[in-house]
Amino acid sequence: xxxxxxxxxxxxxxxxxxxxxxxxxxxxxxxxxxxxxxxxxxxxxxxxxxxxxxxxxxxxxxxxxxxxxxxxxxxxxxxxxxxxxxxxxxxxxxxxxxxxxxxxxxxxxxxxxxxxxxxxxxxxxxxxxxxxxxxxxxxxxxxxxxxxxxxxxxxxxxxxxxxxxxxxxxxxxxxxxxxxxxxxxxxxxxxxxxxxxxxxxxxxxxxxxxxxxxxxxxxxxxxxxxxxxxxxxxxxxxxxxxxxxxxxxxxxxxxxxxxxxxxxxxxxxxxxxxxxxxxxxxxxxxxxxxxxxxxxxxxxxxxxxxxxxxxxxxxxxxxxxxxxxxxxxxxxxxxxxxxxxxxxxxxxxxxxxxxxx
Amino acid sequence: xxxxxxxxxxxxxxxxxxxxxxxxxxxxxxxxxxxxxxxxxxxxxxxxxxxxxxxxxxxxxxxxxxxxxxxxxxxxxxxxxxxxxxxxxxxxxxxxxxxxxxxxxxxxxxxxxxxxxxxxxxxxxxxxxxxxxxxxxxxxxxxxxxxxxxxxxxxxxxxxxxxxxxxxxxxxxxxxxxxxxxxxxxxxxxxxxxxxxxxxxxxxxxxxxxxxxxxxxxxxxxxxxxxxxxxxxxxxxxxxxxxxxxxxxxxxxxxx
Numbered sequence: 001x002x003x004x005x006x007x008x009x010x011x012x013x014x015x016x017x018x019x020x021x022x023x024x025x026x027x028x029x030x031x032x033x034x035x036x037x038x039x040x041x042x043x044x045x046x047x048x049x050x051x052x053x054x055x056x057x058x059x060x061x062x063x064x065x066x067x068x069x070x071x072x073x074x075x076x077x078x079x080x081x082x083x084x085x086x087x088x089x090x091x092x093x094x095x096x097x098x099x100x101x102x103x104x105x106x107x108x109x110x111x112x113x114x115x116x117x118x119x120x121x122x123x124x125x126x127x128x129x130x131x132x133x134x135x136x137x138x139x140x141x142x143x144x145x146x147x148x149x150x151x152x153x154x155x156x157x158x159x160x161x162x163x164x165x166x167x168x169x170x171x172x173x174x175x176x177x178x179x180x181x182x183x184x185x186x187x188x189x190x191x192x193x194x195x196x197x198x199x200x201x202x203x204x205x206x207x208x209x210x211x212x213x214x215x216x217x218x219x220x221x222x223x224x225x226x227x228x229x230x231x232x233x234x235x236x237x238x239x240x241x242x243x244x245x246x247x248x249x250x251x252x253x254x255x256x257x258x259x260x261x262x263x264x265x266x267x268x269x270x271x272x273x274x275x276x277x278x279x280x281x282x283x284x285x286x287x288x289x290x291x292x293x294x295x296x297x298x299x300x301x302x303x304x305x306x307x308x309x310x311x312x313x314x315x316x317x318x319x320x321x322x323x324x325x326x327x328x329x330x331x332x333x334x335x336x337x338x339x340x341x342x343x344x345x346x347x348x349x350x351x352x353x354x355x356x357x
Numbered sequence: 358x359x360x361x362x363x364x365x366x367x368x369x370x371x372x373x374x375x376x377x378x379x380x381x382x383x384x385x386x387x388x389x390x391x392x393x394x395x396x397x398x399x400x401x402x403x404x405x406x407x408x409x410x411x412x413x414x415x416x417x418x419x420x421x422x423x424x425x426x427x428x429x430x431x432x433x434x435x436x437x438x439x440x441x442x443x444x445x446x447x448x449x450x451x452x453x454x455x456x457x458x459x460x461x462x463x464x465x466x467x468x469x470x471x472x473x474x475x476x477x478x479x480x481x482x483x484x485x486x487x488x489x490x491x492x493x494x495x496x497x498x499x500x501x502x503x504x505x506x507x508x509x510x511x512x513x514x515x516x517x518x519x520x521x522x523x524x525x526x527x528x529x530x531x532x533x534x535x536x537x538x539x540x541x542x543x544x545x546x547x548x549x550x551x552x553x554x555x556x557x558x559x560x561x562x563x564x565x566x567x568x569x570x571x572x573x574x575x576x577x578x579x580x581x582x583x584x585x586x587x588x589x590x591x592x593x594x595x596x597x598x599x600x601x602x603x604x605x606x607x608x609x610x611x612x613x
Binding site for chain 2: 070071072073074075078082133134135137138142145146149
């Protein structure tokens with residue numbers, strides 16, 4: 001008598017695949033649906049953790065799309081300050097599936113971009129990229145012109161990318177009830193003024209996230225019939241929650257919803273895949289060892305481990321062997337402090353007035 | 358302040374720069390009759406010889422640490438080869454920086470453009486020379502950038518669209534407040550693209566080739582980067598006739 005479990009590979013069983021292994025030697029966590037070769041044109045967007053992908057892709061000689069170059073005179077420090085070479089275009093953090101959809105609708109001309117401008121001390125801020133430039137912009141027109149440059153870049157990226165990597169980060173979001181737009185940050189935190197009459201908190205549920213993710217993916221495919229999508233979920237816990245729950249519980253709920261949405265997307269679309277960066281960092285196997293002492297930021301070793309798994313999977317899938325042999329991924333030395341994470345501004349509010357109830 | 362266009366004025370000009378100084382010195386030979394009251398000391402050499410210049414605070418002069426250059430300057434100017442600003446009415450720095458970068462201002466915010474241009478300025482050898490000059494004098498300094506290379510295909514060069522805008526940013530944001538100014542290349546010397554007209558890249562131009570073989574011409578015939586005396590005369594006229602610069606005396610702190 002036989003049954004399916006008799007013919008399953010080792011990786012299907014916890015004991016040989018996990019418990020009996022040195023955690024750092026656990027392999028085959030990702031079996032890619034499609035090849036990722038060095039010459040594959042890859043775009044990266046999403047939450048803070050998405051930035052690790054772009055850095056690692058560049059470091060390993062992959063073709064990361066950068067559609068918004070800084071002036072060539074810019075130093076690395078300037079590039080960082082002004083958010084160049086962070087994502088494939090200067091969108092800033094895109095934390096939610098619905099925010100991705102909003103950016104794509106604007107970039108592809110399906111809907112008109114918001115003309116909302118935030119003003120503070122004579123400077124002008126982009127509500128959808130509030131921290132994109134230090135001290136904002138000179139005028140509202142300059143801000144809009146800058147955002148249009150980004151929208152044009154995003155449109156070009158969608159048309160030419162082979163793989164669109166998107167890292168989902170949050171389910172808690174803020175909308176404008178009058179215009180219907182979604183903000184990446186709660187107004188009044190990084191910039192802008194909070195108005196309780198029009199700024200509405202939305203805790204996105206599973207149905208909402210799946211619907212928005214489906215729409216975003218379908219739109220990508222409508223514009224580029226060959227594009228493939230690689231989804232990841234950021235392993236980084238929430239900085240703060242407005243849900244009323246404990247932030248630890250809210251984090252679990254949020255990540256579970258995002259993770260479930262990726263399963264649906266992968267099942268729905270044969271050109272969509274999922275890379276398990278969330279699992280690699282958060283698995284109890286690693287006993288939290290990939291987190292910094294704040295138990296939130298991921299260590300460089302954790303990032304290196306995740307990306308090594310990515311390149312191992314990419315290389316294995318890309319057989320016959322690519323023209324050049326992939327070097328082992330060196331540990332990424334980049335400090336986590338160098339990442340652009342708009343939501344980290346919220347940490348300040350815990351120190352200022354957070355109640356411990 | 359006397360006008361440099363006034364032929365009776367007694368005006369001293371110091372010109373320091375790279376190989377493009379040669380065009381100005383050739384041009385001066387053609388137009389000096391129009392400026393009888395003006396004397397010019399030329400201190401030019403190939404490459405970035407600026408680095409050999411040191412400020413002698415005691416004597417208030419710039420000196421080259423290269424004996425060969427010292428001798429060359431002596432012969433060219435009939436002095437001891439030191440660059441003395443004490444009696445100079447105007448200081449002109451030629452070359453040493455790619456002043457025009459083609460930063461497309463439609464793509465960037467003003468903050469970004471300013472940051473890029475400032476960084477580029479700070480990294481230039483002309484800026485290094487400027488700091489040495491500023492250590493000795495607060496007199497006005499006029500920058501003259503290297504000419505756009507000439508081309509046999511005049512329409513194939515980079516667009517001149519943002520050229521004056523970028524110079525304007527440099528002048529307004531960085532140079533003018535520091536008692537300096539950057540002169541655009543005279544319009545009549547280039548066309549619709551940023552390429553000098555071919556007529557200025559013929560004949561005698563540039564410094565002599567150091568390792569010229571016997572029988573070879575003094576200059577490379579195919580040299581399209583150095584311009585001739587006709588070009589130098591146009592530039593020099595513009596430079597000498599440009600209005601007085603803002604005083605730099607109260608603004609030295611900005612260079613620290």
